[in-house]
Structure formats: structure tokens, C-alpha cells
Amino acid sequence: MSRRPKRRAQQPAAQRTPAPPVTAASPCPCGRGNPYGECCGRLHSGAEKAAAPEELMRSRYAAFVVRDEPYLLRTWHPDTRPPGVDFSPGLRWTGLEIEATSEGTAFHGTGTVTFRARYIDAGVLGELHERSRFERVDGAWVYVDGDFLD
Numbered sequence: 001m002s003r004r005p006k007r008r009a010q011q012p013a014a015q016r017t018p019a020p021p022v023t024a025a026s027p028c029p030c031g032r033g034n035p036y037g038e039c040c041g042r043l044h045s046g047a048e049k050a051a052a053p054e055e056l057m058r059s060r061y062a063a064f065v066v067r068d069e070p071y072l073l074r075t076w077h078p079d080t081r082p083p084g085v086d087f088s089p090g091l092r093w094t095g096l097e098i099e100a101t102s103e104g105t106a107f108h109g110t111g112t113v114t115f116r117a118r119y120i121d122a123g124v125l126g127e128l129h130e131r132s133r134f135e136r137v138d139g140a141w142v143y144v145d146g147d148f149l150d
């Protein structure tokens, strides 16, 4: 998940939705059902690193939800990392579903995660269906890039 979906041309500025506040006790936005502080919050704070591409994928999705730009940038491959993250103010992420993973074990240096991420953009429901590529750099999993599937 590298960027926000394409903005619709006729998005009215008046319908912008602020991101919902997420606290350590909130259910983690990644959908695993644990409190944020014990789930992706551990990774966002830098206390721990993702053990596998799926965990990194979930934490990056949650970082889009809480708009944690530093986390997104430091978990981006140096070769593909953008100068900044463009959070669309009218867009709210509403759910993540992991469909498949490949490789990405302790014995691999690369891995992929296929997922669907749902959102509401200016009141319109949308879905991002992507296969993301991850690589291990200096021992830590980072996001490389992804292909949109439909």
C-alpha cells in the first residue's frame, strides 16, 4: 500500500472526514482484535519490529489510519521511498482483509502480501486490492512496491 487511491474529480471539499482518534486501548485498526497499544502501536512506537511481511503490512495499514508518516517512511524500501506521504483529508480507511501471503518467513529475504483495504472517500465506499512486495533490509522487513489487482 503505497499511496492513497485516485481522488475522484468531483470530491466536494465540504465532506471531508477527520481521522478517528485511536488510543492505546482502542481496537487496533489492522483488524486483529487486539488493543492498538499491544498490536501495531508497538511497531509504530519503535519498541518492536515486524517479524513478517503480513505483520508489517498490517502495521502500515494501521499507520495510514492513524496518519503516522514517520513510520510509513522508515518501513519503506530506500529505493522506492517517497519524500513524504500524501494523506487525503477526505479519505477514511475502514477495514483490512489479508487474502494471501507468500515467502516472508525467517528463511526468506522477500515476501508478498495480497490484501483488500476498504475506505470511504467523501462518502463513497471504495476498495484497494493489491499485492505488495516486501524485502528484508538490514534484518528488518520493509515495503518495496505493489501491483493493483483490479
Ligand SMILES: [Zn+2]
Binding pocket: 028, 029, 030, 031, 032, 036, 039, 040, 041, 058, 059, 062
Ligand atoms: Zn494491529
